[in-house]
Amino acid sequence: xxxxxxxxxxxxxxxxxxxxxxxxxxxxxxxxxxxxxxxxxxxxxxxxxxxxxxxxxxxxxxxxxxxxxxxxxxxxxxxxxxxxxxxxxxxxxxxxxxxxxxxxxxxxxxxxxxxxxxxxxxxxxxxxxxxxxxxxxxxxxxxxxxxxxxxxxxxxxxxxxxxxxxxxxxxxxxxxxxxxxxxxxxxxxxxxxxxxxxxxxxxxxxxxxxxxxxxxxxxxxxxxxxxxxxxxxxxxxxxxxxxxxxxxxxxxxxxxxxxxxxxxxxxxxxxxxxxxxxxxxxxxxxxxxxxxxxxxxxxxxxxxxxxxxxxxxxxxxxxxxxxxxxxxxxxxxxxxxxxxxxxxxxxxxxxxxxxxxxxxxxxxxxxxxxxxxxxxxxxxxxxxxxxxxxxxxxxxxxxxxxxxxxxxxxxxxxxxxxxxxxxxxxxxxxxxxxxxxxxxxxxxxxxxxxxxxxxxxxxxxxxxxxxxxxxxxxxxxxxxxxxxxxxxxxxxxxxxxxxxxxxxxx
Amino acid sequence: xxxxxxxxxxxxxxxxxxxxxxxxxxxxxxxxxxxxxxxxxxxxxxxxxxxxxxxxxxxxxxxxxxxxxxxxxxxxxxxxxxxxxxxxxxxxxxxxxxxxxxxxxxxxxxxxxxxxxxxxxxxxxxxxxxxxxxxxxxxxxxxxxxxxxxxxxxxxxxxxxxxxxxxxxxxxxx
Numbered sequence: 001x002x003x004x005x006x007x008x009x010x011x012x013x014x015x016x017x018x019x020x021x022x023x024x025x026x027x028x029x030x031x032x033x034x035x036x037x038x039x040x041x042x043x044x045x046x047x048x049x050x051x052x053x054x055x056x057x058x059x060x061x062x063x064x065x066x067x068x069x070x071x072x073x074x075x076x077x078x079x080x081x082x083x084x085x086x087x088x089x090x091x092x093x094x095x096x097x098x099x100x101x102x103x104x105x106x107x108x109x110x111x112x113x114x115x116x117x118x119x120x121x122x123x124x125x126x127x128x129x130x131x132x133x134x135x136x137x138x139x140x141x142x143x144x145x146x147x148x149x150x151x152x153x154x155x156x157x158x159x160x161x162x163x164x165x166x167x168x169x170x171x172x173x174x175x176x177x178x179x180x181x182x183x184x185x186x187x188x189x190x191x192x193x194x195x196x197x198x199x200x201x202x203x204x205x206x207x208x209x210x211x212x213x214x215x216x217x218x219x220x221x222x223x224x225x226x227x228x229x230x231x232x233x234x235x236x237x238x239x240x241x242x243x244x245x246x247x248x249x250x251x252x253x254x255x256x257x258x259x260x261x262x263x264x265x266x267x268x269x270x271x272x273x274x275x276x277x278x279x280x281x282x283x284x285x286x287x288x289x290x291x292x293x294x295x296x297x298x299x300x301x302x303x304x305x306x307x308x309x310x311x312x313x314x315x316x317x318x319x320x321x322x323x324x325x326x327x328x329x330x331x332x333x334x335x336x337x338x339x340x341x342x343x344x345x346x347x348x349x350x351x352x353x354x355x356x357x358x359x360x361x362x363x364x365x366x367x368x369x370x371x372x373x374x375x376x377x378x379x380x381x382x383x384x385x386x387x388x389x390x391x392x393x394x395x396x397x398x399x400x401x402x403x404x405x406x407x408x409x410x411x412x413x414x415x416x417x418x419x420x421x422x423x424x425x426x427x428x429x430x431x432x433x434x435x436x437x438x439x440x441x442x443x444x445x446x447x448x449x450x451x452x453x454x455x456x457x458x459x460x461x462x463x464x465x466x467x468x469x470x471x472x473x474x475x476x477x478x479x480x481x482x483x484x485x486x487x488x489x490x491x492x493x494x495x496x497x498x499x500x501x502x503x504x505x506x
Numbered sequence: 507x508x509x510x511x512x513x514x515x516x517x518x519x520x521x522x523x524x525x526x527x528x529x530x531x532x533x534x535x536x537x538x539x540x541x542x543x544x545x546x547x548x549x550x551x552x553x554x555x556x557x558x559x560x561x562x563x564x565x566x567x568x569x570x571x572x573x574x575x576x577x578x579x580x581x582x583x584x585x586x587x588x589x590x591x592x593x594x595x596x597x598x599x600x601x602x603x604x605x606x607x608x609x610x611x612x613x614x615x616x617x618x619x620x621x622x623x624x625x626x627x628x629x630x631x632x633x634x635x636x637x638x639x640x641x642x643x644x645x646x647x648x649x650x651x652x653x654x655x656x657x658x659x660x661x662x663x664x665x666x667x668x669x670x671x672x673x674x675x676x677x678x679x680x
Binding site: 062172189192193196197240346347350351354355356357362385386387388389412413416418425428453454455456457459460461462463464465466467468469470471472473474 | 507509511513522524527528531533535538540544546548550551552554556560562564565566567568574576577578579580581582583585587589613614615616619637639640641642643644645
């Protein structure tokens with residue numbers, strides 16, 4: 001084993017958590033040896049334990065670890081890695097970092113740094129797309145230096161506007177501005193988020209097309225110059241501009257519209273000589289017109305729904321293509337069935353989706369027909385406070401949309417996560433909403449949607465009350481007088497007093 | 507063993523009497539008698555099988571504030587459960603509800619980005635008072651009440667733990 005491992009090419013994953021684990025799996029399928037990097041907060045993380053090699057790259061804050069190109073390049077040198085996969089977020093769309101990887105003689109698993117640079121600046125990519133004949137939403141052609149420039153654009157074109165990080169993506173660093181009075185604070189906050197997340201504080205504004213859907217097309221290009229499209233994903237359900245649920249295909253897209261969107265996406269890819277997996281995002285207006293939003297020059301969080309429906313391993317294809325091989329997809333695969341994905345976040349839907357980091361005391365993963373779980377954690381792991389709260393992705397495939405939805409509800413009900421709060425109850429309610437079931441949604445849908453926890457049936461409530469009462473009696477029985485209460489809770493609590501009084505009497 | 511249970515949104519508590527503990531439990535909830543087999547599979551995870559064969563898996567966690575958080579069959583809910591003595595004691599002292607909000611504490615660990623108010627400022631309920639960054643998101647912390655800020659106990663850039671006091675209100679001022 002040691003001989004085969006040391007002779008296998010090594011791929012460094014410049015990322016953490018779920019996507020790092022996903023890339024490790026692709027490496028294993030290809031016989032490539034995975035190299036992990038980790039911050040001090042991630043020493044015990046699953047992506048480290050699944051890797052063949054692991055290198056510490058600094059303190060917990062991302063800007064001192066996962067966002068430091070020098071540390072990642074040094075880790076590649078130390079371990080003899082020849083390939084670097086950036087995953088998503090962090091440095092994945094940082095053209096300077098990609099160029100430095102190329103200049104160090106390493107292989108960047110993604111498009112050429114020049115393509116990233118061309119598409120990475122939202123304003124530059126818009127101009128490129130306009131030149132390639134791709135329809136775009138009206139917006140500023142250069143980043144705003146001051147809040148006043150944003151306000152002036154709004155006065156000239158009307159509100160509401162969408163303020164975006166010029167180097168952004170993945171829904172981070174975006175904010176709706178409804179009127180001129182909101183410009184100053186929104187500008188400040190978007191810049192500060194853009195700086196902390198992308199190390200680039202430039203922001204720009206564009207018109208907000210209200211009532212539109214977010215529909216994106218997956219593309220794949222290789223060094224032979226071939227670019228193909230693998231259908232679209234429906235990603236309209238977003239909270240704070242973060243996608244929460246994605247589907248493939250979109251129930252709002254006809255075969256004819258799909259063909260047109262795919263053709264435009266392929267043209268967009270060819271305009272920047274695109275090599276690797278990428279995504280062309282569109283706004284789909286109510287009247288069927290669609291506009292280019294941005295192109296993501298990396299693997300996306302929601303890539304599994306495309307994989308399930310088209311039967312293509314996109315991460316494996318990315319690595320093969322980076323190594324100079326042609327894509328293994330010789331003829332375009334047929335669309336088969338329907339897939340949906342729920343992003344499971346460590347956050348508390350009952351308390352305004354507040355982050356809920358901590359130790360996962362218990363994790364039951366859903367399993368069974370049609371279910372795929374991509375996760376970066378297991379039982380007993382700690383979800384650190386320092387990073388994005390996504391801990392897992394549940395993906396359900398069915399022969400049609402209805403079957404995929406039924407399987408997802410089954411998966412969400414089967415799952416158990418104790419120790420941290422998660423968005424699972426939110427999804428259980430969301431998937432029962434008649435408008436979601438009927439696909440009557442837009443990117444604003446969740447802004448107005450109020451989370452109501454599902455009401456448990458009376459017998460479930462009664463069983464829970466009985467279990468709690470029995471549990472408190474057991475807890476008191478186990479405890480000798482003066483011992484700490486079971487569960488290790490601290491601080492004054494009426495509940496604790498209640499249990500202590502049982503102990504005294506028994 | 508006798509308990510008082512209060513569901514959220516309900517004023518009146520319900521009485522639960524457990525006459526036999528696990529595994530062969532018998533309990534009376536209001537007028538309904540519940541019997542069956544209860545197994546604590548692991549800490550806080552219970553499987554209850556009723557006499558009619560109905561099986562329900564329940565996870566219960568006792569919270570610091572004295573409430574119980576339960577999850578079962580895809581539902582997540584909370585309730586208060588107190589033994590009778592404690593319930594009676596709370597009744598005579600006016601209960602926890604009478605407590606006044608005297609400060610704002612961090613609901614989650616994070617970093618204070620900006621403070622939007624200062625000592626002496628009059629604030630209204632729901633007004634943003636500071637911005638806390640956690641998990642790469644900026645979260646506006648809003649005032650839980652009307653009042654006058656007595657002191658700001660945190661500074662921009664400061665890392666805070668869950669429960670740290672961020673700001674205090676002056677007594678009264680509502």
